[in-house]
Each structure stands twice: as C-alpha cells, then as structure tokens.
Amino acid sequence: MPMGHPYIPNVREIQTQMLREIGAASIDELFADIPSKIRLRRKLKLPNAMSELDVKRHVQTILAKNKPFTQMLSFLGGGVWPHHVPAHVRDLVRRSEFLTSYTPYQPEVSQGMLQSFFEYQSMICELTGMDAANASMYDWATSLGEAALMCARVTDGRKFIVPTLISPERFNTLQNYVSGPSLELVKIGYDRQTGQLDLSQLRKELGQGIAGVYVENPSYLGFLETQVDEIAKAAHEAGALFVVGVNPISLGLLKAPGDYGADIVIGEGQPLGNPMSFGGPLLGIFACRDDAKLVRQMPGRLVGMTTTPDGKTRGYAMVLQTREQHIRRERATSSICSNEALCAVAAAIYLASLGPRGLRELGEACAANANYAMRKLRAIKGLKVPIFNAPHFNEFTLNCDETGMSVAKLNAELLNQSIHGGKPLRDKFPELGETSLMCVTEFHTKEDIDHLVNALAEIVG
Amino acid sequence: MQDGLYYSREHEWVKLEDKLARVGVTDYAQRKLGDVVYVELPEVGKQVKQATEPKGKEMELGAVESIKAVSAVYSPLSGKVKEVNQALQDRPELVNTSPYGEGWICVLEPSSLDIELKNLMDAGAYAEHLKKLE
Numbered sequence: 001m002p003m004g005h006p007y008i009p010n011v012r013e014i015q016t017q018m019l020r021e022i023g024a025a026s027i028d029e030l031f032a033d034i035p036s037k038i039r040l041r042r043k044l045k046l047p048n049a050m051s052e053l054d055v056k057r058h059v060q061t062i063l064a065k066n067k068p069f070t071q072m073l074s075f076l077g078g079g080v081w082p083h084h085v086p087a088h089v090r091d092l093v094r095r096s097e098f099l100t101s102y103t104p105y106q107p108e109v110s111q112g113m114l115q116s117f118f119e120y121q122s123m124i125c126e127l128t129g130m131d132a133a134n135a136s137m138y139d140w141a142t143s144l145g146e147a148a149l150m151c152a153r154v155t156d157g158r159k160f161i162v163p164t165l166i167s168p169e170r171f172n173t174l175q176n177y178v179s180g181p182s183l184e185l186v187k188i189g190y191d192r193q194t195g196q197l198d199l200s201q202l203r204k205e206l207g208q209g210i211a212g213v214y215v216e217n218p219s220y221l222g223f224l225e226t227q228v229d230e231i232a233k234a235a236h237e238a239g240a241l242f243v244v245g246v247n248p249i250s251l252g253l254l255k256a257p258g259d260y261g262a263d264i265v266i267g268e269g270q271p272l273g274n275p276m277s278f279g280g281p282l283l284g285i286f287a288c289r290d291d292a293k294l295v296r297q298m299p300g301r302l303v304g305m306t307t308t309p310d311g312k313t314r315g316y317a318m319v320l321q322t323r324e325q326h327i328r329r330e331r332a333t334s335s336i337c338s339n340e341a342l343c344a345v346a347a348a349i350y351l352a353s354l355g356p357r358g359l360r361e362l363g364e365a366c367a368a369n370a371n372y373a374m375r376k377l378r379a380i381k382g383l384k385v386p387i388f389n390a391p392h393f394n395e396f397t398l399n400c401d402e403t404g405m406s407v408a409k410l411n412a413e414l415l416n417q418s419i420h421g422g423k424p425l426r427d428k429f430p431e432l433g434e435t436s437l438m439c440v441t442e443f444h445t446k447e448d449i450d451h452l453v454n455a456l457a458e459i460v461g
Numbered sequence: 462m463q464d465g466l467y468y469s470r471e472h473e474w475v476k477l478e479d480k481l482a483r484v485g486v487t488d489y490a491q492r493k494l495g496d497v498v499y500v501e502l503p504e505v506g507k508q509v510k511q512a513t514e515p516k517g518k519e520m521e522l523g524a525v526e527s528i529k530a531v532s533a534v535y536s537p538l539s540g541k542v543k544e545v546n547q548a549l550q551d552r553p554e555l556v557n558t559s560p561y562g563e564g565w566i567c568v569l570e571p572s573s574l575d576i577e578l579k580n581l582m583d584a585g586a587y588a589e590h591l592k593k594l595e
Binding site for chain 2: 292296321322327328
C-alpha cells in the first residue's frame, strides 16, 4: 500500500486503491443504502485548517473563559469534596503502568494492577471495619443501589429503608436500581431539632420482609447520626441487614461502622486522592462482613492473594468470578464487571501515604475548620448555622430565612466576590426553608473562612 | 454410571428411597465442570417442577460452580425439597470425588412420581444419550 502521508492513513491515493479493491466507483456509492432525503448534501461547516500554533491560541482563548475552582473560594460539597491531592499521588497514578493499563480478560497477567487493587481492598476493610471489600464500584450512588439489591438477595426481603435526609442524587440512583426487581423504598423521618432518625417510626416499619436499613454517617447534611447502635440492633432484630454510607475521610476520626454493627459499608472514595474534576470519575466504596452468605452475594470484582503452586511466590487473582456477568450472565450479582481502576489505585496510594495517624490529623483538621466556620457564621445576625443541634463533621447547613434573602440571592452576591456559597437545598428539602449545605475541609485556611464570614456579614447586614 | 438410578437429559440422577428421591449430578456432569468450588443448595421446603423446556427458576435446585463456570442443577422431578447435603458447604469437591455417593445434592419428596419417571432414562438409555453428545 502506498504511503501517502506519515501519519494520516486515509489519503486520496489510498482511498482510490481501496475502492478499486472492493469494486466501488466512489465513497458515495458505499452509502447508497441510506435514503437520499436524510443525507447531508453539502460540506460540513468547518473552519479552514489551522496550524498547531493557531489551534493552541484558539483553544487557550476558549479556556480563558473558565474560572477555575483554584482561583476562587468554594464551599461546595454535597457529594464531591475539595481536598488536597498530594503531588506524589498524582505523579504515581500518572505512571503509564497504571494510567494505560486495564484489567484485561486474563486479569492474572496484570499482577501489578491486581496487587494495587488488593492493597486498596485491604485498606478499605481496615478503614470501615469490614472484612471483604471489592475493587470498587462507579460511585457512592451505585454502591447504594447495589447494596439494596444485595440485601434483597441475602434476606429475601422486599423493602429497603432509608432516611428522609438522604442525598437526593443517591436516592434517585437507588430508585433506578430497585425499579427492575421492584423493591419498595421506605423513608424514615427525622427529629426537627437534631436531624436524628425517628427511631419510633423505624421500629414501626421494621417487620416482615425488610431487606435492609440504610443510614449515612456523616449524614448528607453533615451532622452525625448518633443512634447507630440502636438502629443496628433494631435492623438485626427484624432480620434486616444494616448498611452504612460514609465519607471515608471521616473514619480517621470516627468509629468504624464495623464497630457499631454494620453488615455492609459503602461510600464515596473521591476524597481519597481523587480530584473533583467536574464531578467525576468517582469511586464507589463497597465492603461487607466476613460471612460466606454476604461475600458470595457481593457485587463487583474481588481480588484475592495466593501463592504459586510451589508456595514460593505471592500472586494475585480475581476470585469468586462465578458471581460475575461473563460467567453467570443474567443471574450475575450485579451489572458491574469492571471497576474504577485508576481511582482505586489513587485511593490506595493516598491512604498508604497518610497512614492512620495522617488520616486522623486530616479528619481533625476538617472537623476543626468546619466547626470554626459554624461558630463564626452563627454569630451573624439572621443566619442559623447549623439548623440541626448535633455534632457535625465537614459539612453543615446554613439557613437565612430570617434575613429575608434567598439562598440564590446570597450565593449570587457571594459569587460577585469570587466565592461559591453552599449548595441550595430548597428544591429537594423545601421543609428546611432557605437553607444551603456548606462544606469546609483542610483545603480551607482560617483566612478563607474569615473571608467568607466577612463577606456574608456584609451581604446580610 | 450406576444401574438402578434414573437420569435426566440435564445430567442429574435420581435414586428412589422409599417414597423419597435422592438427587445428584452425574459423573459426566462433574467431569465437564472440572473442580467444583461451590455448591449453591436449594432451600429446604422449596417447591420445584420437573425440568422441561423452556427452563425456569422453579425447576432449579441451586447451582454447581467450578472456578470459571457455573451450571444450574435442574430438578429431575416435581416435588418439595426435604433435605439438602450440608456437607457440600465445606467440601464441595465431594461432587467430583463421589458424584453418586457423598456428593448428592438433595432429597425430594416427589409429587407425581409415577408419571414423571417416564420422562427420565435408565442407565442404558443415558449411556446412549451421552454417546450422542460426544
């Protein structure tokens, strides 16, 4: 074949030769089956060819319209949180051995990837107090959907109980997941003063046929659920599984869900060394207790450690693959036959670098900063911060009903000063009035927080 | 293959014991599967139907798994599951080492034994059936 161009293979000489080979007179002839009325009869409206330098200038002009998060001050969280990603985590995951490899269909040839996943799984187990973790799901929301289905498979129950103050996005995904097998979702109310789950309503709902009880801790609105022991006990007495959703960063500080009776722990792994990057890719954490009945019904890929037949060399393998689609087809435990490989590797590197002490210090910094922000904001007349009287981790609610201003107005004013205010909650939780969800982490300095406080004081004052 | 047993086209065997029927998978089935690593047993009390086409969940008595394959165990008779072989929970390899003995799957209480036995094969007919598959 003639080489018409060093790296564009489809040049005219080659096209002509290929057409001659297949006995067609023109490329147009190949599209003869497409009705002429739906065919485009003119050239695409594309600008003229540009040189590399021109393209670069052009793209830079477009990019300059963006206002990167790093050049502003943001207090947005609610599912994706701002945290510092250490340079070495970024550098290591960008190594081509990690960046370009994917678990192939003979996964055992990728020992390096499998070892990374195994280490990720081991650290997730340690963090959550569980015994078996999978190599990750897409995100917290899909982990929740899968957890509900897993509870139904294990218990044969048809109802899954969630708190009213669940993340609305996660709830939407959950609804999607349970619609096929027609599980019923039941929402449990909360105490208006403290946000805590209404235990008496929970006990009333718990009866026959409950697959699982789910709580988020810290909750979507940032406060801690302090009745987890009672909830676990009530769930187990009804024969249901207890599922806990977490922000893993909080576990450097808070008790592991395994220590208060969780059977399944899920969560969002993005804070562990993964950038926010427009809301994804995310990393779904999924772990459960060491119970054959649970582990066999667990969704996703699992990596196990073994030794070579001579017993001399450590090796890694995909295990329990018979639960998966490529073997069990429509009966597979889940629709996921993959994982968020690179994000899981980043999380493993991040966790390994911080260690238990680093993670504790990080958790303390998040909680201290958020609580400092709450204290300062509470002092502003007209603001109620937070709306629930309970301990908070790195997120909290800010209500501005008494200022006569809406959250939208408040945020618009803040944006004029290059500050992103909290996530508005009125659409999903109208009963909370003009309330937003604020996020403060180790990423924010005291000056950042003071800047927000001063700006807000001026706006409402 | 053992004389005195009844065989299904799906490679399960039935051994009549008084009014009950013991069920397992055949030697041919275990050889095709390879090393069995897990046996999913049916629930005691489950009502099952004799396997016909098209196959359905109500005809299943769990599943037998090897490392990279899994197949359903189809019920050779209609009836109720009376007993399951708990030993397989810890020693699934019994299906390989003793398919007609210690590797049995469950005991059924058949509901229409006389009619349904006619749909099963004796050892000779099953041997012919296997020849066609080879």
